[in-house]
Amino acid sequence: MEDSQNQRFRRDNANLVSGTDLSRRRRSSAKKQRFKFDFKRSKRLYIALGLIISFLVVVALSATIYTWDQHLIVDGVTISDVDVGNMTMDQAKETMELEVERLLGQTVKLNVDEQVKEVKLEDLGLNVSADAALEEAYQVSRRGTIINKVLAKMKTSEGIKLGLAQEWDEDKLLQRLNNDLGEFNKPAKDASFDINPNNSMAIKKEVVGRVIDTEDLVDRIKDIDIFSQVPEFTVKYKDQLPIVTAAQLEEQKITGLLASYTTRFDPSQTARSENVRIAARAMDKAVIKPGDTLSFNKIVGERTVEAGYKDAYIIVNGKFVPGLAGGICQVSSTLYNTGLLANLPVTQRSNHDLAISYVPLGQDATVAYPDLDLKFNNNTGGYLLVRTKVSSNSVTIELYGKVVQGQEVLISSKIESVIPVEEQRLVDETLAHGASRTTQEGQPGYVVKSFRTIKLNGNIKNTETLNQSKYSPLPKIISVGA
Template sequence: MYKVSKTYKNLRFGSRFLTFIVMGLMIVGIISFISFLDFKISSIVNDWEDKVYKGVAINNLDVSGLSESALKDFLVESFSHNLSDGNVEFRLGNESVVFSYRDLGLTYDYDKAIEQAFSFSKNFTYGEKISQIFNPSKKLNINLVEKFDINENIDDVYRILSEKFNIDPVDASVSILDGQVVVSESRNGLEIDKESLIKMVNDTSPSSASKNGIEVTTKSVDPKISSEVLGKINGKISSYTTTYKSSSTERATNVELSANSINGTILMPGESFSFNKVVGPRTRERGYKDAAIIVGNVYESGLGGGICQTSSTLHQAVIRAGIVPTQRRNHTLPTSYMPLGFDAVVAWGSLDYVFKNPYNFPILIDVSTAGRTLTISIYGDVTAIDKTYSVVAETYESVPYTTKTINDNTLAKGKQVVEKNGVNGTRVRVYIVTKDKYTGEVLEKKHMWNDYYVPQQKVVRVGTK
């Protein structure tokens, strides 16, 4: 009896233990299933985070499940051919220009629609997200809105509007009439404001633009040279005159062409003048002729001969206006129109005459060639000048010429014929003398240049016959 009872007890304990094991396994299984299910659902939810949720449509087309880039491609492909046709009138005063919707870059506001599509699920709870994915109950239909995006076409639109509406500013000009300074009035211009145009077009709905048009916005454009600035030119500061009455017709032509090129030149404060840049290349096409020029140490015939008289006359007028040139060279040989130390040689592509306006007012170069007399004057604010300036050249060395003999079998033996006379070379020191404008007192005598004019060789033919 005892053995039977003990056996029964053991069986009961074993049955209970087995039950516990089975129940434990069931619980573990359920927990594992729930964990797996939660993981799976969480993965699905996470997978939808960068996609449009179910229930969203754009223009009644289901777009759920699409990524942002895929949605953009889908919308462009589906709707870009459905854009409206229309025109927009741009007006300024009584003038107008009409552009088509296409000209103004009509498109749909795809980005706004995409933003709305992805914002649909932004505030969903986790449970709402699960419910919307597996059993979508909420719906959203987004209507595409047309808009202008003129950025790509702005250059063409701006060019056409500018040609129609822009008004160029008018610079003031200055001239000398009977010795008096005459300044013309400057005028401001009008220019379409490009940045305002872009914003105005892009911010206006196509329907409103088509119905009401767009009023063009302009901004004022100042002239480069105002009459107020040129009004500071009130009189003649300096002048210098040379003559070319004995010159050939060809040389006179060159002098006058170059003089006309610099006539009327205005230099603003700090602006530089380059003779070669202003006068330009001396070519036959521009009317220049062959005349005597100095090449090295000899006179030859060359294109543009005579223009150095213009540059040298200008140089003296500039010095007398209290302006020191930044580039200046003397000729290698003396000239007939200018004292030693007073000249300024120029040659296209190599030698230039350059100076800079040092004053706080503009200056004007005025030229006259009446009666084959070249007069160059510098005009400016005479009230701001309290000094006068002049040039003094002092010879400090004479360089003897050499003699070259050439045997000539056409001359009797021992007979000498001077083919070319020699001329001694000269070295001069060039000074600028500054005086008080009102008292004439010398304030300064400043050494500026050492000019050298080379000797010209004497040539003698000696007979050998």
């Protein structure tokens, strides 16, 4: 029995050893199989990777060769239907220059009345340029990555169409149309008038004009398809209405004398008297439109020797001194009073530094070209006509216009204060000791307020305070012997 147990023990141990070896052998075999599998899989991966790399190299080489820059525009590119594919930039430029020249040389026929005017598109202000299109054409398949270049070049097989740039110079177009077609215009004529000997207006009726409708023609020309046959155009006319009509002039016409004012001068002062006459003649028959400004300097102009003006006494810095055109302030002062009496709004006026005698205090107006001016606004709703009359010792200014029936204008002045005369004694070595003589009579200064009163049918409608006038005193000068 003991032997039987020992035998079983030995059998079990033998089986155990045998099982362990078997397991070991199995594990070893599995490792070998896995190694073989991993090796085969790795080999396949390497082969696949090699193939991919080879493919990519081939593709890259093919793409490089396909997009190789031979400095030619790619095949399939056209500019306004002109084929520029496979051309160098210089060749393409030359080709497009000929095309631009052809396009600009096309002629437009303008049928006006029974005549035909032919004008080239270039002369009508058309500008055509191929520069941008040529640059775009040359850059096809040259921008971006190689893939972008390949795709862009492949796309040219479908055709890439580019266009010429075109633009109209509208100023040149209008100028050419006006030059070529201006002879066919019959411009409108405004209503006008002549001044009758009685200072009224003889009105001439307006005329409606007929002129080329350049706006319509410009629009049609700019819509031309320059790549097709250029069409002919029948020129259209439109009426041109006058700006001023006889009906307007009837509303604004001169109906009578608004105001008149006269001042007197010493004819023995020949130079001064001549200056008065020249300035008065310059103002005669001046016409001021409704709403415009009556300006003394604008009407009379610059006072020059060439215009005939002479030296006479003028007031400068509170003194009487010789100066060119002395005396014309009498004309401006006469106009000032006429304008006041015509009830015109005063927009610019300055009084003299010293009081003068030919108009009441506060009613003078000094002028000096070009800035020191006398101005009125013509708010009458009608035209103003200036008439002047000069006698041997007086100047009269009349204003004709649209009379307001029943209107009366009164001008008054009030001395606010008197500035006394100062006496100056100056040594004169030509006089005997103790002797004296008055070389300049003085005159006081004044501060004056002036007023304009408007009456309508005898009733006061308004009283207006005019500009205050301040006159400096003129000193009395006594020369005394040393």
